[in-house]
Amino acid sequence: MKIIAQQLLEYFKNKPKVSELSERLFQLGHEHELNKGIFDFEITPNRGDCLSLKGLARDLNYFYKAEIEKPIFTKKIQKLNLNFKNKTKDLCPNISFLEVEIVGKTKPYKNYLENYFKSLKINKNNFFTDISNYLAYESGQPTHCFDAEKMNGIFALEKNKKKSKFLTLLNEEIEIEKNDLVFTLDGKVISLAGVMGGASTACGKNTYKVLIECAYFKPEEILGQARKYNLNSEAAYKFERGVDFLGQENVLRRFIKIIDDHAEIKSLKFISENKKNNTKSVPYDSKKLNEIIGCDINEKEQKAILSSLGFINGKKVAVPAHRSDIDQINDLAEEITRVVGYNNIPSKALKLPVKAKNLNRSFELICRNYLVNNGFFEVINFPFNDNNDESAIVVDNPLDKQRAKMRVCLTKSLKDNLVYNQNRQKDSIKFFEFSDIYTKLGVSRKLSLIVSGRINKNHKEFNSMLDYGYLKGLLKTIFNETMNVALTFSSSSSENYDFRETIMIKGTNIGRIGKLSKNFLKSKVKTPVYSFEIDIDSLSVPSQRYIGISDYPASYRDMSYSLENLDILKNLEKKIEKNVKSFKLLQEAFVFDYFDNKKLNILKVGYRFKFQSSTKSPTDREIDEIMKKINKDTLSIKGIKIEGL
Incomplete structure (x- = not known):
């Protein structure tokens, strides 16, 4: 957001210097960059009230005594008879309409309006839309302008009844899905509510009579709609974060004043529907506040700060309608x-116990290095989401109300990372x-x-x-190389997987592995996606022994085995592994030669045996005795011959 x-x-x-103003804004938690007299803000999702000049001025009021309210039209306005039906009062409890007709040409824009377009390099559209855009910048409340001459028919706010083609005011055609919140005219969609209006009722340079809509929408209803249809919408950005649910009439009266600054008004008509009027309150306790803050701030100072931010002090602090993020004393x-x-x-x-560095081998460290060496990327995700699991912990004062619960698994976060890529x-x-x-x-x-994708x-x-x-195979290799244990798998089912298996170590369930379903992924790409998730708390890596x-010196013996078929090789491997463990003098045995000629039906495997002792040099007699026992043991396998014997 640029200001x-x-x-x-x-x-x-x-009036402070701009540099001082910048420092105060950082102190208040509003991260920004300052370039050529323009602030570029990154406002956190829970502070939708600061997405405007008015909101930022209100936050700075304690330091600089702000005159927050701008001049508005104060005279009585004739009632508007509008054929409008709000069929979704639970999703849009407060909505107002203003009909304005002007005559003659509009005057050149005054400095406050002209500077908005010039300094921020924003293109002008038409008189009414320009004021609507500026007013959202000034007050934080989006408004939408319909050409009143095009609004003949039954006007309604409702859930879309079926998939509908819709041409936006940017002349981009989209297909609006069933049950999305829309404005309709005689049953036809003319606006995607809270996001963007349509070309069929848009204002133009020759529009002299306008119907202005100003509403409060439930943030959850607007959330994600702009991204869903790939629309760039400042209105949706503000509605998602919550606007002042009691501010519609004041905003429209400010709209009239700006019109009056630039044109001759012929007629004004207004109608309002307000179902949401109750503001919240939080119990006030100065002592408890100081305990939370960690220092002593006297009650008078506490109340002065709260009052400057728009809170009304009393035994309970009344929360203003623009602060949807305030719920408790914290x-x-x-x-x-x-x-x-x-x-x-x-x-x-702060006294903290000193923890000695753990020099034991860590499964997590070994596994991380192994995965990175095999081309994997480690990600770190936000620990909160919107899961519906009953075991999830609910956060009392979340930064984002759409992420108000602690996540109960990692797979959902990784899925979002994957779909993004x-x-x-x-x-x-x-x-x-x-x-x-x-x-x-x-x-x-x-x-x-x-x-997912290519190896x-x-x-x-x-x-x-x-x-x-x-x-x-990757999972098996990790456990075999780090812990020298074999995993077992058993079939299981889940709505998020096309197929799934439970992962077990010695009969203990440690997680799951499978192919994720398309419904869970919600990705446009059809490439299959596979995932596993395991609990690593109980996993310990055996300590390495010093040998x-x-x-x-070591002595070696080579032995060539002729096999009737490849299946015999597994039995041969087991026999030799057994012998390596049986004789202390025999350090290792490994395949050093392999020959397979399928046409001549010849299969030969060459094994090398290493003999070595830590106390003396092995004798030929000792080695020969062991080799005799190995040969006798391996020749007991049917289908094996030793060349030269």
Whole structure:
């Protein structure tokens, strides 16, 4: 959001320097950049009230005594007889309409209006739409202008009854889905409510009579609608974060005043429907506030700060209609602390126990290094989401009301990461995440991994796809190499998976693996997606033992085995592994030669045996005795011959 610094300064009696104003804004938590007199803000999702000149001036009121309210039209307005039906009063409880007709030509824009377009390099459209855009910038409340001459018919706000083609005022055709909130005229969609109007009723340069709509929509209803249809909508951005549900009439009276500054008004008509009038209140306790803040601020100062922000003081603090994010005393403490300044609160020494560094081998560290070396990327996701799991912990004062619960699994977050990358044409995706999961049952450490697309981007693996076999093999390898244990799998089911298996170690369930369903993914890309998630709390890596290096030389024996078929090789491997464990002098045995001629039906395997002792040099007699026992044991397998014997 961009704000002209000079226009913000005009709200204050005590005008500071722009640099000082910038410092105060940072103190209040409004991150921004300042370039050539323009503030470029990143406003947090819970502070929709600050998405305007008025909102920022109100936040700075304590420091500079702001004149927050701009001149409005104060005379009585004739009632508007409008054939309008609000069929969704639960989603839009407050809505107002203003009909204005002007005569003659409009005057050149006054400085406050002209500077908005010039300084922010915004294109002008037409008289009424220009005022609507400026007013959203000034007050934070979006309005929409319909050409009144095109509004003949039954006008309604309702849920869309079926999929409908809709031409936006930007002349982009979209297909609006069933049950989306829309304005209709004689049953035909003319506006996607809270997001964007349509070309059929849009104002033009020759529009002299306009119907202006100003409403409060339930934020959850507008959330995601602009992204859903790939529309760039400042209105939706504001409605998603919540607007002042009692401010519609004041905004429309300000609209009239701006019109009056630039044109001759022939007629004015107004109608309003308000079902949501009750504001919230929070119990006030100065002592409790100081305990939360961590310092002593006298009651008079506390109330002065709250009053400057628009709160009404009493035994309970009345929360203004523009502050939808305030629910409890912790929120009041945050408001006071922002104004006081976190840096101005005296620090206190915090005694923490010193924890010795753990030098034990960590499954997480070994696994992380292994995955990175195999082309995976580690991600770190926000620990909150909107899951409906009963075990999820609800946050009392969330930064974003759409992320008010602690997540209960990592797979959903990784899925969102994957879909984001798929939509940007990434054709080889390999992500993993380690994180703690907090539920009502306790805390657990999880590892989740997700793959889709090509195995790698090289000439050998470009045409090979990441599949279930790859993921399952990867998981088996990790556990075999880090813990020397074998995993077992059993079939299970879930609505989020096309197929799924439970992962177990020695009969204990540690997680799940499977192919994610398209309904869960909600991705435009059809490439299959595979994922696993495991609990790693109980996993421990065996400590490595130090094995000394012998000072005595090693001796080797080579043995060539002829096999009737490849199936016999597994039995041979088991026999030799058994013998390696049986004789201390035999250090290792491995295949050093392999010959397979299917035409001549010849299959030969060459094994090399290494003999070594840490106390002496092995003798030929000792080695021969062991080799005799090995040969006797291996020849007991049917279908094996030893060349030369």
